[in-house]
């Protein structure tokens with residue numbers, strides 16, 4: 029085959045492989061390594077990742093009798109890629125054992141590969157690893173410029189694809205961080221109003237369908253302004269964090285505590301009625317009393333609304349206004365909280381309601 033037609037073949041195959049996104053990156057890599065092996069008439073194709081002294085086989089295609097697999101790790105100093113990386117560019121060797129420069133290299137002693145063609149991969153200027161093809165047999169022909177061109181073309185695609193995947197992961201992490209910021213309170217690290225509403229919508233929708241029950245309570249730190257004024261905002265913030273931690277610590281997995289506003293927390297106890305709320309509230313009030321932040325113990329007032337859907341007629345999900353139910357329950361709990369404050373603070377006032 030002429031150089032021209034073999035280059036055209038490589039370009040066409042590479043195009044096909046790189047366009048077949050539906051196969052997934054791993055499969056595309058396998059195809060690419062197989063294409064390289066056919067193109068160069070070699071036996072072992074590897075995409076490696078180099079970190080410090082470690083040479084990690086990230087992906088490989090080998091004959092059945094070679095027991096190399098993804099995840100295998102070697103000493104970078106004893107790898108052929110060490111030679112490639114030092115060369116800072118593509119290298120091709122037809123017969124290692126016959127070349128004085130390489131015959132004494134630890135890689136040759138360790139692996140005994142005779143023929144090798146490889147290229148360093150760089151992501152954003154940083155060395156990532158190598159793409160290489162090799163064989164335990166000496167090469168029967170000479171590597172030509174067109175072979176290096178083909179290798180460079182393959183390496184370029186891998187580099188672009190690795191960068192794209194890295195950026196995709198960064199974007200995913202960033203999105204997760206944004207979601208965290210949008211739904212969580214940065215000081216106490218518990219859900220904020222927005223995050224809370226999402227959970228309430230889901231849970232209350234479920235409860236309304238099964239004629240279930242739940243309790244929603246508002247917990248407000250007493251005389252918080254005094255604490256802020258006497259000990260400073262930082263101590264105030266610390267108190268908020270501690271209180272959030274204490275409320276959270278004894279809850280079941282599916283309960284929720286959210287920061288409702290300033291020094292106010294919302295507690296959501298699905299499948300729980302008034303007596304359950306009393307128990308949880310006693311525990312919370314007792315534990316909050318144990319927080320040792322200043323000389324004055326921290327106390328809270330709690331107003332709760334325990335509700336059920338037992339009297340509710342059959343409804344379609346569209347006809348039910350879940351947001352209104354949430355707002356009504358919060359409003360009832362808020363009135364109870366107001367009464368608790370009015371009656372001298374450091375107490376729980378419970379109410380019951382049927383939707």
Ligand SMILES: Nc1nc2c(ncn2[C@@H]2O[C@H](COP(=O)(O)OP(=O)(O)OP(=O)(O)O)[C@@H](O)[C@H]2O)c(=O)[nH]1
Nearest residue numbers: 248249250251252253254256261264265290291369
């Ligand atoms: N340190 C700190 N203080 C906050 C934060 N959010 C709200 N506050 C303060 O919380 C205080 C709430 O004061 P009030 O609404 O009068 O309530 P209170 O002093 O707890 O009085 P009662 O609720 O009636 O017992 C205000 O001084 C707010 O500035 C916050 O994130 N950090």
